[in-house]
Amino acid sequence: MKQLPLLAAAFLLLAGCNPSPEETGKAAPGPSVAAAPAQPVSGLSSESVYQLPDTFQTQNRQPFLLPELAGKPTVLAMVFTNCGYACPRLTDDMKAIETKLAASAGQVNYALVSFDVARDTAEQLKRYATEKNLGNNWVLLHGSDEAVRTLSVLLNVPYEKTEDGNFSHANKIIVLDQNGVPRFHQEGLGTNPEATISQINALLR
Amino acid sequence: MENMKRFVWLILLLTASAGAFAQAGRAGAKPMHTVAKGVYEPFFRTAATLPVPVAAFRLDEYAVTNAEFIEFVKQNPAWRRSRVNRLFADKNYLLHWATDTTLAPANAPLLQAPVVSVSWFAAQAYAKWQGKRLPTVAEWELAGNGTPRHIRFHSLTDYILDWYKRPNPKVLPPVRSTYVNQYGLYDMHGLIWEWTFDFNSFVGSTDSRGNTTDEVQAFCAAGAVNVKDKTDYAGFMRYGYRGSLKGNFCIQNLGFRCAKSI
Numbered sequence: 001m002k003q004l005p006l007l008a009a010a011f012l013l014l015a016g017c018n019p020s021p022e023e024t025g026k027a028a029p030g031p032s033v034a035a036a037p038a039q040p041v042s043g044l045s046s047e048s049v050y051q052l053p054d055t056f057q058t059q060n061r062q063p064f065l066l067p068e069l070a071g072k073p074t075v076l077a078m079v080f081t082n083c084g085y086a087c088p089r090l091t092d093d094m095k096a097i098e099t100k101l102a103a104s105a106g107q108v109n110y111a112l113v114s115f116d117v118a119r120d121t122a123e124q125l126k127r128y129a130t131e132k133n134l135g136n137n138w139v140l141l142h143g144s145d146e147a148v149r150t151l152s153v154l155l156n157v158p159y160e161k162t163e164d165g166n167f168s169h170a171n172k173i174i175v176l177d178q179n180g181v182p183r184f185h186q187e188g189l190g191t192n193p194e195a196t197i198s199q200i201n202a203l204l205r
Numbered sequence: 206m207e208n209m210k211r212f213v214w215l216i217l218l219l220t221a222s223a224g225a226f227a228q229a230g231r232a233g234a235k236p237m238h239t240v241a242k243g244v245y246e247p248f249f250r251t252a253a254t255l256p257v258p259v260a261a262f263r264l265d266e267y268a269v270t271n272a273e274f275i276e277f278v279k280q281n282p283a284w285r286r287s288r289v290n291r292l293f294a295d296k297n298y299l300l301h302w303a304t305d306t307t308l309a310p311a312n313a314p315l316l317q318a319p320v321v322s323v324s325w326f327a328a329q330a331y332a333k334w335q336g337k338r339l340p341t342v343a344e345w346e347l348a349g350n351g352t353p354r355h356i357r358f359h360s361l362t363d364y365i366l367d368w369y370k371r372p373n374p375k376v377l378p379p380v381r382s383t384y385v386n387q388y389g390l391y392d393m394h395g396l397i398w399e400w401t402f403d404f405n406s407f408v409g410s411t412d413s414r415g416n417t418t419d420e421v422q423a424f425c426a427a428g429a430v431n432v433k434d435k436t437d438y439a440g441f442m443r444y445g446y447r448g449s450l451k452g453n454f455c456i457q458n459l460g461f462r463c464a465k466s467i
Binding site (some may be wrong): 046047048049051146149150152153154156157158159160161162163164 | 290402448
């Protein structure tokens with residue numbers, strides 16, 4: 001019984017000497033850690049790509065975090081607006097999906113993320129959105145080299161900047177669920193969107 | 206009370222600046238070498254492919270070791286094996302470690318061996334923590350092509366192919382145990398494979414299994430792909446290897462080293 005206070009004191013000491021790992025992490029020198037959070041962000045599924053912490057910018061010059069897409073299914077493609085061949089068609093394929101889902105207008109997000117960190121400024125993305133007549137459910141994003149590369153790794157969209165300033169890239173339209181977990185991808189150009197549509201409808205049910 | 210507050214602020218400030226010094230000290234502790242600007246010839250090329258000029262940059266003398274990575278996970282608990290998110294590192298993450306922050310005593314020699322079984326995301330996070338970054342494919346290939354100072358092979362390609370031929374050693378040798386090249390960089394080939402920032406940049410398919418989509422349709426600007434040098438089998442292997450990776454893969458012969466822009 002006599003030992004109890006001693007034990008308590010020992011515990012206090014231990015507690016004092018062993019800051020929780022989180023605290024140690026915070027006290028760590030140098031740039032505040034990680035390119036990506038290694039643990040699930042609270043509220044998001046551990047497979048959610050919305051855990052990417054980087055801030056993007058929209059065509060309306062607003063800062064944008066990917067979790068802002070949460071709550072609705074999102075149809076996403078990575079493109080660049082100087083692209084002469086594939087990207088306009090990829091955008092058209094996404095518009096075709098939107099048209100087929102007209103009954104669910106406003107319940108689905110459409111997002112384009114640009115590879116072209118240098119040229120696709122907010123202004124350029126705005127111009128593209130106007131040109132392609134992309135409505136209010138569309139968000140066009142540009143971000144840092146690192147943010148775009150990390151997203152491409154998460155979504156398995158390989159791309160490469162070529163020496164003429166353009167990009168060779170995979171043509172994929174990705175369906176993310178309400179939590180940002182990739183559920184389906186449509187590969188290629190002019191692909192029949194039926195499978196994609198039924199995936200989105202399943203998410204909306 | 207006011208004094209107390211001021212005191213706390215002072216302590217915080219001191220801790221922060223000490224931290225900054227420690228960081229600078231650590232970053233400076235690992236030798237880096239300058240790779241002079243050069244031209245990188247992509248291994249796979251189409252009619253539109255041009256040689257890529259690469260600006261001079263700095264690269265770690267040797268790969269990040271287990272000892273160095275232990276320090277990282279100690280200070281960044283979110284990257285410990287028991288806590289890491291599967292999205293960012295698969296189940297093989299740091300599989301060769303005994304615990305979250307230690308190697309088994311019998312594995313002590315591994316402390317100075319390159320850390321392997323780390324994902325691209327973990328490598329990115331480590332580099333960022335060091336105030337560095339991962340080298341690009343172009344940078345890595347330029348550095349990797351540096352002329353060896355002393356090797357007993359006819360050419361670098363022969364040396365690399367001899368390495369590919371051998372099975373993974375049971376115990377990974379320490380860093381700086383193979384050859385050094387013209388830039389002062391060790392083990393660019395012969396020890397491990399290394400992550401690059403844009404490892405997912407090869408868009409032609411090396412994987413002929415999935416043949417469901419026409420390649421020209423699946424990839425913008427794919428077209429007819431040719432190789433620069435059909436005898437560069439070693440280069441072909443590296444491109445195939447990178448093309449097969451995903452960002453959360455943790456593989457027992459894949460590690461990394463960090464770069465810095467000049």
